[in-house]
Amino acid sequence: MHFRLANVLTIARREYLVRVRTRSFKVATIFLVMAAVLVTLAPLAVRWLDRDSTAKVGIYTAATLSFDPIARLDTTVNLPATPGGKGPFTFSTVVDPTAGRAAVEKGDLSAVVDVARDPSGDLAFTIVSKDGPTLKIPTLLRQASSVLATTDRLLRGGYPADKLGSLGVPPSVSVVGPTPPKPGDQPKDFAGEVGSVLTGQALVIFLFMAIILYGQWVAMSVAEEKSSRVMEIVLNAASPFELLAGKVVGVGSLGLTQYATAIVPAVIALLLQDRIASVLLGATAASAAPAASGLTPPLLIAFAVLFVLGFLLYAVLYAAAGSLVSRMEDINSVVAPMTLVGMAGYLIAVYTASGLIPADAGWVVILSYVPFVSPYLMLSRFASGLAGPMDLAIASGLLVVAIVVCLWIAARIYAAGVLTYGQKPSARALFTAAFAHRG
């Protein structure tokens, strides 16, 4: 029998129209639109939440100092990020270290810095804080401690106090990748960095949700046709392959519609980012540190490519899986292997994006080209700037190859599965269905 595109389109159209009207689709779309806008504005939100926040820190000095530590800190590490703004800390003097600890415990103070003098004569510091040592406040207070220690050493060594000036102001330091920045690349500040990590993670989560959700729809749709026995009517008119293709195209278009619906407001939010920034942060603050947009056009394109290819790969297998069950209740068990593989890729990608797994580890790099997990890992690496267009192209090419192979296998399993009722699919039966020679 010949392949008829018209039938694929007719089947895809039905699939699309029936599902687009369901309430679950509408609710999911609204949720996605809101989530997309939030993700787009995440860098801005981080900045906004951070804008005037100052941590209250108590200083307890058991040692005798020849200078005022608070005044010294306010002119060095506690300078405002923008002219007229506030520094990250509000320092106060604590007279009783026990009361200071209690205040940290209660949350009245973010931290207490306990300044003592050790036997060698140098200053020694104990930072009391609920935050772990690598978090923002303890990290900044370490810097503050070293300014105080240096000041103390200089003064004890006879350095004139009036020449201290801006000696403790941290120099400007930027961290860049090994490749030289292209002209036009905007430098990222801390908030921008957090924003783009969040964006990358969010896109991986969206991709995972989309593939699982729409893949599941394909499997359900196949099982529904089987369990309602409408399959046989359709099969007289269309070949199993047309049916399979129509379903995947129909549900895939539905997914694209949903994501496009979400991306339009996200892009609008992106374009208005500067204006929203100046409203939220004030004109000077917004222009002083331009918002680093997490969601860039190349990232959107990468997302779209990996979405389409990743969905196609999983969807054909979900369809084959759906054709093996006679009852809707059995779907979850047959799709479990695909869901597990997808989940593994997704988790590695999320851990990579959050820094728990080094994104440049050899095995992560290799896996980012391997179909089934590449959609998640390549997206994550692309979002963090570790993979370029060429890497994306290679991963996409391999995905296309995998899709063709899986389609061939899935179409055979599907053709055998759709008219089989009541049998538990065994591995052998699957193998026979997929590879048996047919005259």
Place this chain on the structure above:
Amino acid sequence: MSLQITDLRKRFGGTQALDGISFAVEPGQVFGFLGANGAGKTTTMRIVLDILRADTGTVTWQGTPSTDLPRRTFGYLPEERGLYPRMQVLEQLVFFAGLYGVPRKTAAADVRGWLARFRVPEYADRRAEELSKGNQQKIQFIAAVLHDPDVLIMDEPFSGLDPVNVALLKAAFLEMRERGKTLIFSTHQMEMVEELCDAVAIIDAGRLVANGTTADVKRSSGKRVVRLGVAGDPELPWLAELDGIRVGRSGRDYSEIEVVPPRDPETILHAAIERGEHVTLFEIADPSLEQIFVDLVGRRAAPDEERTLAHLPANARA
């Protein structure tokens, strides 16, 4: 040129479902395809429709192999009834017709025509799951005929229909025959076959056991049936003394007697008169198709049970 089915064989695992089935259906015929449960009817139909591939054997319609025929040649009403439960009737019928290439507008108009004809025009906008089983079946019949197929293949079209709907469906059958369409259907209701079918094929365990015009098949056993009515004594105990006969039914008004060759049916009349019976009815007829079926298959045709294991294709077509 007919629908020619030649030496179909199909094995599912350890079961030989079809073991060399051959028969022909002439264009314009109403053809009864009979067999007990599991005889291979559904498998044969699926192979004719190219939903399933035979291991060996061919199916041709007007000389063209069924694998090369356009899909719209055939209309199919499967035994397992099914519609999209949550789709509106009109919408899904237009969808089915669309798969055969019928434009949406034409299909919609035809659907409304058929619904009116089946006296359910208001169902167009209902969802399939809201309809009774019998009404869903009418919708499925419409799905099978909307694209105006040359050959209509129906697996148990009358099962589950009430008498009013049976009459509506029969009328639709006859009209399709008048328009020159070929109709093939399976059923367990032999009266329906005698009433509607020009020709029949009976299969048993994957083999053809009878085939021909309905009248020929009925006569093929050589048996005749005598209906004998006498005044006064409806039991007729003396019939037991005669050989070559079997009393099929002892009725209130008459007895039905199966007469096996070489006994001549007329000898029964002589015997009755010799015994001084006052004969009120004597009729010689062909045996009913029901009797032929029981003789050939060894059991009565009964409606299928709810199946969990349908005919299982191990490898269907791609």
